[in-house]
Each structure stands twice: as C-alpha cells, then as structure tokens.
Amino acid sequence: AGFCNFDIDYTQNKGLWNDILIKMRESIAHRGKDNTGEFLRKNIGLSHTRLSIRDLCFGRQPIIRSIGDTEYVIVYNGEIYNTDELVPELKKAGYKFETTTDTEVILYAYMHYGIDFVNKLNGIFAFAIWDGELERLILYRDRVGVKPLFYTIKDDTVVFGSEIKALFCFPGIKPEVDINSFRELFGIGPARTPGNGVFCGINEIK
Numbered sequence: 001a002g003f004c005n006f007d008i009d010y011t012q013n014k015g016l017w018n019d020i021l022i023k024m025r026e027s028i029a030h031r032g033k034d035n036t037g038e039f040l041r042k043n044i045g046l047s048h049t050r051l052s053i054r055d056l057c058f059g060r061q062p063i064i065r066s067i068g069d070t071e072y073v074i075v076y077n078g079e080i081y082n083t084d085e086l087v088p089e090l091k092k093a094g095y096k097f098e099t100t101t102d103t104e105v106i107l108y109a110y111m112h113y114g115i116d117f118v119n120k121l122n123g124i125f126a127f128a129i130w131d132g133e134l135e136r137l138i139l140y141r142d143r144v145g146v147k148p149l150f151y152t153i154k155d156d157t158v159v160f161g162s163e164i165k166a167l168f169c170f171p172g173i174k175p176e177v178d179i180n181s182f183r184e185l186f187g188i189g190p191a192r193t194p195g196n197g198v199f200c201g202i203n204e205i206k
Helices: 010-026 083-092 102-113 115-120 179-188
Strands: 002-004 035-040 044-050 063-067 070-080 123-131 136-141 150-154 157-161
Touching: 002 010, 010 035, 010 044, 044 070, 044 123, 063 102, 070 102, 083 102, 102 115, 102 123
Parallel strands: none
Antiparallel strands: 002 044, 002 157, 035 044, 063 070, 070 123, 123 136, 150 157
16 A cells, blocks of 8 residues: 655655554555555655565565665565566576565566566566656556556545555545446446446546
C-alpha cells in the first residue's frame, strides 16, 4: 500500500504519515504477518505486510537499493516464475544480490532494463516501484489480473493498495457508492467491469 503527491512534503510531519502507512498495512495484515515495513520520503510513502515464502530471513519489504544517492524502492505481492532466468544477466551487469527473493530481481530488472522490463516477467504480480532518479511512482499488475491492485486519486494524491480497505485508511477517502456501484453489484456481480472498484472513485489497475 502507499501514496504519492508531488505537492506535499511528507517528511514535515513524519509521525502522522508513518502512522497512516501503518494503518494501511494493518488493514490488510491477513495477507501476511511475517514481516512489515514502511518507507517515507518527501513525496512518497510505501508500506508492506509480508507472507514469507522465499528468503524467510532477508526478504523484508520495502526493498531499497541505491545507486549513489538515488533510491529505488519496491513493494510487491506475487510470484515470478522465471526468476532464475533473469538473474544471470543482472549479475553480469554488476548487480549484487543481497537476498534470494524474486522481489529484488524485479527491482534490479527495472533499474537495468527500464519501464518496459515488465514484459520480461512471467508470473502473477502486483507491485509499486518508486524511482528516485526520475521521481516517479509506477504501478504494475500481471496480465491476467490474478493479483489485485486498487487505486484512487484524492486531491492530486495517488493512493493505492492490494485491497480497497487500505485506501479507506487514508484521510478523506470514504466508502461511497452511486448508481454505477449498484449496477456492478447487481448487474454483473460477483464479476466486475475491468478497472472498476465498485466504490465511487476507486479503480483497479488493469
């Protein structure tokens, strides 16, 4: 889960914004309680609660890797099936692996190949990457849509999470419905229109 706004300096009130990140990940803690972590910088906040499957000891997220003073950060849910195929070229390019997680492989692949690296991934996934050099947040989701990733935009702030309930932990975002919400529920439920989060203003990455 997390949020991003380029007009707000979150570091001016770290306690408040860190508490919000904690509440966001606590709302989806049933997804995994093995490790938790937060990342907060001037324009970005990321939070993660983890179910440990690979590298039980060192796979805590967010994972942060730096080149000089530039930070690259990822929070991720899923499984990449071709991890072992991606590692050799990344090692050859000089990337030093500190874990055996596919999370680290994803982040290094982004750093090495750029934004279209996702085309190299075979798996099920939803993740957010913060690029400190370009100062951009990128949200990705697997092609079939196995792993969920919801978002909304509130007063120029992008707020996202693996479940909608995480978004409602952010100030000013409330669970509101309209006629389209009921059309989704009663017209095609339990399915949903692609990209539709049912609640007003809530969308899902396609």
